[in-house]
Amino acid sequence: MTTIQQVLAERFDRALAKVYGPELAGADPLLRRSDHADFQSNIALSLKKRTGDNPRDGAAKIAQALDSADLCDRVEVSGPGFINLHLKASFVADVVGQLGADPRLGVALAARPETVVIDYSSPNIAKELHAGHLRSTVIGDALARTLEAVGHRVVRQNHLGDWGTPFGMLIEHLLDLGEGVGDKGVADLNEFYRAAREKFDGSPDFAERARRRVVLLQGGDAPTLELWQRLVDESKRTFRAVYDRLGITMRDGDAAGESLFNSRLEPTVRELTDKGLAVESEGAICVFPPGFKGKEGKPVPLIIRKQDGGYGYATTDLAAIRYRLHDLGATRVIYVVGAPQAQHLTMVYKTAELAGWLVPPARAEHVAFGSVLGEDGKMLKSRTGESVKLMELLQEGDDRALALVREKNAERGEGDEPLSEGELAAAAHAVAIAAIKYADLSADRVKDYVFSWARMLATIGNTGPYLQYAHARNRSILRKAAAQGLSLEAAHITVEAPEERALALALLSFGGAVHDVVASLEPHRLCTYLYDLASTYSTFYAKCPVLKAEPAARASRLALVALTARVLAQGLGLLGIEAPERM
């Protein structure tokens, strides 16, 4: 389908060619939604330097030359040189009609589909997912869904912490516990890890065994690998349980943990050394990407082989980015990782560039995010000062949401069948997930945010439940219409009332909002859009009766309602949030 902006932009091209000649025809008309009209063009202001015209005169010339009789009721120059466009209702109606017929709801496919690798979630083996993993998991998943929706090939990568020195103590602890560990000993992973750590710190004997075990593991000793595999499998099982419950699309097959790169570490170091990028320094082998200065102005190293000959995370990260670019064929590599790692990641990219792995159009991007804070303004912790397990967080969400849904269900009016116990539980779960995810996604991700059940579960304001409510209320009308035998298909849409026009224009902005997220990797832009759509719809809902309207208006409004339901459900879906029929 064509968008309003496309149609207008084409007319501006022609007008610019007419006024200033073909060389300016391609200039961006800078079309924006406006408080003073439906759209405004800022083109005349931006052209001042190129044409010499003062913006008001230029705007007048362009407006005069603009062939817009079929699109606009009025085109006027205003302020310092804005061109205000008041669209004809018939034009808006025509385009929103096309939107209704478009299965993609105006979300254009990417002109150039890419292979995009998204590194997100990335928990550690033998530790449970906790609140610290929430943001990466939720944001990464929303981005994965959104990029897929515009036609990119998305490769999820769960960069599990499944290798390295901690596994010495974990395996020895597993051996100490003996048989039957699969069903009991590892069940509480946090406790398992804590106990292993305690022994490691407390017993030199145990610590020595652990160190020897690490050597066996890295040497590929079969019995050791078997034990390691048991830990990995058990951990993955708990990850899967959390992902399922939270509605995360990461699957077992997406696991690409540190162990995957074990065999590539030595070749990676060799390649970097051969290329002259890595040098010996203080007994270690390091890359010093230019432009990074630390204490006392000394260059900051990426240590790719430690003094003791071992490899650290820098080597793994380099092997991983090489794998993603070369083996997976990515042209876009996205890291959904906390903001504190910004410098480290930049150094990795720089090194990958110098090594000739990361070359345009391929690029690597850090989707940085801030911390989840408790109500005390510090990092979210449980009462006992430990990290909050995601599973427990999700349970609390379900409990709180169930109380909320139950309370609202009791207030239901006549003719509105109460929800069954099963429906209540399902709705509560959907609401809880919406609350948690939306709170995480709706603000600029680089800032910290305070985790507050009261705020995220609020039924008014910019929250997940508010959007779900708008959708559910909307679906209620459609159910009633269907029960009356009214058709939602192929209705001729008209936009007469201002609320209808506002709703139509809001619906038409969906594709743009989705592509904003694709470009910026900032899901909150879609949230802001959806909240605006839901608000606009709520106003329409209050002012424009649907089922009680005259047949022609009723059919048109029903089509708008149906379209709104689709956009809300689709938009929430891109964020990983369900839109229940009833709640």
Add this chain to the structure above:
RNA sequence: GCGACACUAGCUCAGUUGGAUAGAGCGUCGGCCUCCGAAGCCGAAGGUCGCAGGUUCGAAUCCUGCGUGUCGCGCCA
């Protein structure tokens, strides 16, 4: 010491990449259910966009300096 990020209404946050009178929500105050789900809608009050310079027709947005806070800066990830 060097660097990154943040700072917008009492609180929580937007601000379409330099455009018109800086917008929402919460909270406060005041209206709206004989009418499609009031988990809603409408209205009011509320601002030195951290501070100071600069760039230009125009700056919350770009540049410089400063302040406050958070986080990094060699063998953890």
